[in-house]
Amino acid sequence: MSDSIVLVLNCGSSSVKGAVIDSKTGEVLFSCLGEKLNLPDAFITFKYQGEKEVEDLSAHPHHTGAIEAMLHALERHGLDKKIGAVGHRIVHGGEHFKESTIVDEAVIDNIQKCITLAPLHNPAHLLGISAARNVFHHIPHIVVFDTAFHQTMPDYAYTYAVPFELYKETGLRRYGAHGTSVRYVSGEAARMLNRPADKLALVVAHLGNGSSITAVKNGKVQDTSMGLTPLEGLVMGTRCGDIDASVFSFLHEQKGYDIGEITEILNKKSGLLGISGVSNDYRVVEESADTGNRRAALALEVFAYRLAKYIAAMTVATGHLDALVFTGGIGENSKTMRANVLEKLGFLGLVVDDKLNAEMRFGKAGIITASQNPLAMVIPTNEELMIAQDAAKLAGLA
Ligand code: ADP
Numbered sequence: 001m002s003d004s005i006v007l008v009l010n011c012g013s014s015s016v017k018g019a020v021i022d023s024k025t026g027e028v029l030f031s032c033l034g035e036k037l038n039l040p041d042a043f044i045t046f047k048y049q050g051e052k053e054v055e056d057l058s059a060h061p062h063h064t065g066a067i068e069a070m071l072h073a074l075e076r077h078g079l080d081k082k083i084g085a086v087g088h089r090i091v092h093g094g095e096h097f098k099e100s101t102i103v104d105e106a107v108i109d110n111i112q113k114c115i116t117l118a119p120l121h122n123p124a125h126l127l128g129i130s131a132a133r134n135v136f137h138h139i140p141h142i143v144v145f146d147t148a149f150h151q152t153m154p155d156y157a158y159t160y161a162v163p164f165e166l167y168k169e170t171g172l173r174r175y176g177a178h179g180t181s182v183r184y185v186s187g188e189a190a191r192m193l194n195r196p197a198d199k200l201a202l203v204v205a206h207l208g209n210g211s212s213i214t215a216v217k218n219g220k221v222q223d224t225s226m227g228l229t230p231l232e233g234l235v236m237g238t239r240c241g242d243i244d245a246s247v248f249s250f251l252h253e254q255k256g257y258d259i260g261e262i263t264e265i266l267n268k269k270s271g272l273l274g275i276s277g278v279s280n281d282y283r284v285v286e287e288s289a290d291t292g293n294r295r296a297a298l299a300l301e302v303f304a305y306r307l308a309k310y311i312a313a314m315t316v317a318t319g320h321l322d323a324l325v326f327t328g329g330i331g332e333n334s335k336t337m338r339a340n341v342l343e344k345l346g347f348l349g350l351v352v353d354d355k356l357n358a359e360m361r362f363g364k365a366g367i368i369t370a371s372q373n374p375l376a377m378v379i380p381t382n383e384e385l386m387i388a389q390d391a392a393k394l395a396g397l398a
Contacts, residue, residue, distance in 0.1 A: 004022050005022055007019070009128055015033065016044075020079055026385045043058075044070070085395035086136050096114065099148050100143060107143060108126065142391040144390050150175060152222075160228075178214070182206060186200075192365065201319060202318070209237040210237070222318060237280030238274070241271070247266070276293070278296050307337075308341045308344035324375075327380065331378065332362075352369055364380075
């Protein structure tokens with residue numbers, strides 16, 4: 001067994017994503033994606049040393065079948081014995097999980113208790129954990145929660161202004177998401193700036209299909225834009241972000257929609273897709289705007305305006321701003337969005353450097369402002385590596 005190799009798993013209801021990662025170097029030694037699980041045409045794709053291999057899972061189209069196939073592929077490549085721990089990505093840890101932890105029966109029980117907060121994701125994660133523990137029974141399993149890093153938020157940031165009993169009875173409060181990504185890029189920001197993480201005021205913009213903003217002061221989250229669910233906050237690919245909650249009664253009265261239909265509209269048909277009518281994909285909306293599509297241009301402007309407004313708001317939570325960090329597919333790549341947002345935030349002292357901004361794309365990390373205090377930077381996120389590092393540490397490998 002190697003002292004640093006971890007299998008990172010992300011199990012959804014119909015998919016299993018796996019990666020074998022060297023937690024010391026970040027090198028991805030093997031990856032795979034099982035798809036269409038629980039359907040007759042389930043299959044899994046393996047990637048090893050640049051080669052792709054597809055295997056039919058129709059005889060065992062479930063999580064255990066996919067993870068067993070993964071084990072056999074790892075055996076073929078001589079990797080199975082090198083893996084010292086399995087790290088599982090878990091969407092919701094509620095108030096119970098404030099950090100990553102080794103899986104035991106009590107941990108399983110508590111993930112189960114968080115199902116009400118993530119009814120689609122947590123049951124799938126539990127299926128994945130159970131299957132993986134059966135197949136990889138000889139090594140420790142570690143769970144890493146998207147919500148955990150946000151658990152340092154003060155009560156005034158996570159409390160919704162609704163009857164307090166509802167929070168006590170049901171857990172209705174802000175939890176946030178993207179915590180693993182935010183923790184990773186915050187650590188990287190401190191490292192790149194050569195400053196101690198516990199003396200930095202950061203605002204982290206994770207902008208992907210789902211987008212969020214988090215205020216991190218002295219290494220601790222002070223506030224974040226996603227709420228009880230990932231629906232709140234920024235404009236996203238298909239999610240509306242902040243909206244008047246009266247939209248439920250309004251659309252019910254105007255259109256006769258029920259709760260399920262409105263929830264679907266706000267989560268799956270809104271955001272960039274809803275406004276532009278073109279796509280949920282930022283790049284596609286950008287291309288459409290460039291050819292003169294005014295709804296696409298409006299979608300981008302609503303996205304940028306909301307983002308700038310939120311970044312400014314998050315400086316209230318940090319008290320001051322040392323660095324604004326862009327990450328996620330849009331944050332890491334769209335120089336036009338970043339330039340637009342930084343221009344809107346000029347009053348904070350942020351001044352874009354066009355040359356640096358154009359340079360920091362496609363995986364390149366660095367500062368993109370002429371201003372140094374505050375500054376803005378791009379840092380590609382790496383949630384899998386963070387999960388691998390947590391798992392290695394808790395399993396005693398690191
Ligand atoms: P997820 O939240 O699914 O992990 P990603 O972080 O991969 O998503 O981000 C996906 C988003 O990144 C898409 O909207 C995509 O258009 C956007 N994106 C990727 N590359 C570029 C690019 N070169 N320019 C602008 N947007 C990009």
